[in-house]
Amino acid sequence: MDEVKRTPLYELHKKLGAKFVSFAGYSMPVQYTDGVLKEHLHTREYAGFFDVSHMGQITVWPQKGKEQDLIKCLEYLMPCDLVSLPVNRQSYSVLTNAQGGVIDDIMIANRGTHYHIVANASQKNADFEHLKKHISDTGDVCLLQGKSLLAIQGPLTESILSKVCPETTKMKFLDHYQTKIFSFPCLISRSGYTGEDGFEISVDDKDVASLSQKLFENTHLKPIGLGARDSLRMEAGLCLYGNDLNEKITPPEASLSWSIHKSRRTKSSSRSEFLGSETILDQLNKGTDYIRVGLFPSGKAPMRQGAEIYADSSGDRKIGVITSGGFSPTLSRPISISRILRTSAEQHNEIFVKVRGDLLPAKITNLPFIPSKYKKTYRGTHEIY
Amino acid sequence: MKYTEEHEWLRLEGDVVTVGITQHASEQLGDLVFVELPSDGQEISKDQEIVVIESVKAASDILAPLDGVITAVNNLIVEEPSLVNSDPMGEGWFFKMKLKNPSDFDGLLDKEDYEKLTQ
Numbered sequence: 001m002d003e004v005k006r007t008p009l010y011e012l013h014k015k016l017g018a019k020f021v022s023f024a025g026y027s028m029p030v031q032y033t034d035g036v037l038k039e040h041l042h043t044r045e046y047a048g049f050f051d052v053s054h055m056g057q058i059t060v061w062p063q064k065g066k067e068q069d070l071i072k073c074l075e076y077l078m079p080c081d082l083v084s085l086p087v088n089r090q091s092y093s094v095l096t097n098a099q100g101g102v103i104d105d106i107m108i109a110n111r112g113t114h115y116h117i118v119a120n121a122s123q124k125n126a127d128f129e130h131l132k133k134h135i136s137d138t139g140d141v142c143l144l145q146g147k148s149l150l151a152i153q154g155p156l157t158e159s160i161l162s163k164v165c166p167e168t169t170k171m172k173f174l175d176h177y178q179t180k181i182f183s184f185p186c187l188i189s190r191s192g193y194t195g196e197d198g199f200e201i202s203v204d205d206k207d208v209a210s211l212s213q214k215l216f217e218n219t220h221l222k223p224i225g226l227g228a229r230d231s232l233r234m235e236a237g238l239c240l241y242g243n244d245l246n247e248k249i250t251p252p253e254a255s256l257s258w259s260i261h262k263s264r265r266t267k268s269s270s271r272s273e274f275l276g277s278e279t280i281l282d283q284l285n286k287g288t289d290y291i292r293v294g295l296f297p298s299g300k301a302p303m304r305q306g307a308e309i310y311a312d313s314s315g316d317r318k319i320g321v322i323t324s325g326g327f328s329p330t331l332s333r334p335i336s337i338s339r340i341l342r343t344s345a346e347q348h349n350e351i352f353v354k355v356r357g358d359l360l361p362a363k364i365t366n367l368p369f370i371p372s373k374y375k376k377t378y379r380g381t382h383e384i385y
Numbered sequence: 386m387k388y389t390e391e392h393e394w395l396r397l398e399g400d401v402v403t404v405g406i407t408q409h410a411s412e413q414l415g416d417l418v419f420v421e422l423p424s425d426g427q428e429i430s431k432d433q434e435i436v437v438i439e440s441v442k443a444a445s446d447i448l449a450p451l452d453g454v455i456t457a458v459n460n461l462i463v464e465e466p467s468l469v470n471s472d473p474m475g476e477g478w479f480f481k482m483k484l485k486n487p488s489d490f491d492g493l494l495d496k497e498d499y500e501k502l503t504q
Binding site: 035036038304326327329334356 | 442
């Protein structure tokens with residue numbers, strides 16, 4: 001078995017009272033001394049600090065004179081709009097396979113000279129190989145070593161970061177800048193995976209502990225483990241790769257149709273050809289058999305990943321499965337995300353989920369469970385990006 | 386007071402024991418959000434899964450520590466599972482049971498043995 005890896009902040013986590021869990025080959029903090037519930041609520045009310053250095057950071061550089069060819073190659077792998085993605089801007093996207101399934105969901109930023117991608121920890125090596133294989137003649141792909149990634153999330157994030165990096169007040173959702181915090185070179189994006197306003201900071205491994213310690217001088221900022229990271233993203237209705245999204249689930253099935261940019265949908269255009277486009281564009285037109293919806297369990301028992309969903313209490317007709325589920329600290333009740341037959345979701349408001357052998361009722365609801373609070377406008381203006 | 390290897394504590398009063406989980410177990414489990422208890426009067430046998438508890442992270446089963454009959458359950462923790470975290474050895478008790486063989490109690494771990502187990 002491979003050795004379990006640690007991030008450069010392992011010792012700091014230990015000092016902060018972390019309990020560790022093995023995740024995607026890394027020993028990561030699942031919670032600190034406050035526990036998942038308090039950490040979750042602290043992030044929603046103040047600000048949370050997440051070490052997400054296990055995630056992959058990949059750069060893609062065009063070979064000389066091949067800038068436009070590289071964009072074509074990259075767009076063949078992901079259905080976002082790279083042609084008009086401005087420098088210093090970032091986009092959510094998915095790496096699709098030939099069947100329209102999802103190899104990974106990623107963030108890709110235009111750095112001017114190159115693209116910077118943030119990938120899921122479990123998929124980063126696969127993404128790297130996939131990118132290398134498909135763009136070998138036009139660009140150079142690099143899976144970055146020696147880079148850490150921090151996420152600072154929550155309503156007080158801007159006030160905390162602006163004290164040490166004034167430029168952050170000028171950033172809006174999905175802006176992506178190279179700057180310095182204290183004296184440390186950082187790549188900052190206004191993004192995250194909690195539904196809150198927040199930032200992600202890419203910083204050299206050698207600087208990450210010093211940067212983190214300085215950030216913790218602000219007592220509103222607390223370390224948050226993977227446990228609360230999961231409940232936060234679930235409330236925000238966001239997909240966890242491996243749970244709600246995988247190589248057999250297409251973006252429209254995962255209710256991610258919005259991630260197929262409209263410029264990539266016109267069938268006459270060459271830009272509408274991407275891996276899996278035949279299936280995906282067809283699904284956009286005709287709809288999918290399965291959709292991703294939220295569930296509110298009627299009782300107190302959480303309905304977790306893998307639990308089967310039935311049309312009625314007889315348990316005769318299986319109509320789907322829970323892909324993520326647990327307890328919502330904000331709503332103080334269980335919530336689940338499910339993959340369910342569209343026709344059944346349209347016919348039934350109440351469905352039944354098998355929990356420890358019993359069929360328990362749950363109600364279908366829209367995602368997200370908690371509205372997101374992204375900073376989509378510049379401060380003091382009403383401009384919507 | 387006696388303990389089991391499954392991190393339960395048992396307090397004997399007459400021939401009835403009160404059962405809960407230890408401080409150590411409640412810390413390991415994390416914040417509890419769901420508790421399902423057996424029914425009053427239910428006959429149970431040792432190692433039967435009789436309580437379901439779920440933390441924010443995962444579901445676990447609590448096994449019957451000995452043979453007997455349930456004589457009371459603590460519905461307060463069904464309403465407020467966090468009581469198990471805040472006061473596991475007191476208000477966060479799970480159920481009371483009448484032992485089939487009261488002498489079984491003596492075979493359980495005493496405090497010292499249990500503490501060794503958790504170190």
